[in-house]
Amino acid sequence: MGRVTPQPVVDLRRQPVDDVLDRVEQGLGTRLERSTMVRKRRSVGVRTERDTWVRVERRAAGRIDGQGWNGTEAAAALTGVAMPQWLAGLAWRAPDGSAVWRADETTLLPDAPVKPAGGTLTAAPTLPDSWWRTLNSSLDALARAATTRVATPDTVTITQEGVTSLITDAFGAAVDTTVERWHPAHADLNWANVTGPTCCLFDWEDWGAAPRGLDAASLWAASLAVPELAGRVRYERRADLGSRDGRLMMLFACAKIAGPYADVADPKLEPARTAARQLIAELR
Incomplete structure (x- = not known):
């Protein structure tokens, strides 16, 4: 039997995503302010010209299960929870079938995250x-x-x-x-x-x-x-x-x-x- 080649680890902090963002702009009908981009290992967030926020995530095809992959959209049904308002979504499969991409547009956050992405919180934040x-x-x-x-x-x-x-x-x-x-x-x-x-x-x-x-x-x-x-x-x-x-x-x-x-x-x-x-x- 031949050896199975492991799938490469994809890290969106390093991988070029311009083509992905181009598709998001076309699908959601807005321009992304790419200078505001926040990169994480499996997601990218960016502000739009209409003062909303778009989060784009890549997930391996094997991680998509029977309940679907629309958590942000599904959370819009929740009440009494302090969260951004969901506005629109877009999803597509990568041409080689290895992954699925999803973009969700929401209202902007009211403040910055308590801790920026990455690392460990080592000092107490000031929270009222x-x-x-x-x-x-x-x-x-x-x-x-x-x-x-x-x-x-x-x-x-x-x-x-x-x-x-x-x-x-x-x-x-x-x-x-x-x-x-x-x-x-x-x-x-x-x-x-x-x-x-x-x-x-x-x-x-x-x-x-x-x-x-x-x-x-x-x-x-x-x-x-x-x-x-x-x-x-x-x-x-x-x-x-x-x-x-x-x-x-x-x-x-x-x-x-x-x-x-x-x-x-x-x-x-x-x-x-x-x-x-x-x-x-x-x-x-």
Whole structure:
């Protein structure tokens, strides 16, 4: 048998995207202000001439599952959540069939992201009490919503088996990892996907049903290099994170940081290991 050639890793921070942006301009009928472009590994964001924002994402064809790939559009049905208004969408398959591209146009964010893309938050942001009230009311409203979507954090559909596998790989069969309650979650909640000082949650591609506490645990884990901020997240979302499912999601988040592929240079690593030991003791 011949050897299977692995697919190259595509990083939109480095790959030319002019032809993609040309297609978006034609499809949405607007000019993109390319000097405003923000590049991430699998997405590009850019302001338009009509004072809106377009986010363009590339996803491998194998990552497109039966629920479709229209998270930002589907999130427009949510109520009570601080988020940009969805205006239009455009999707197409790459000529070689290897990937699917999607562009979503939304209203502009009210403020800048709390943390620019990339790296770890290492200093506490200045967030007013109103910011925390909006975060809480948004996550509570999201949890009450109804959806047939299943969350896809890191583009992978979340399942009970996946939760168990990640925790077990990192910490062994130390606790019962059975999730009891599932409800809608943003599924990619971190400081790069929320604005401040006005709170607004954005990048809704991966939202859907997930274990209770996933969002709160994700934001808490992203704060571990700043103990006072991690403590504030844990306090504000104590109803979720104080539940057994919430603690499991905190352990799940720790496993992503302190698992087999841990980065020794990550300032969140030791706090995650310390928190994991405490969580395991509480969950036994």
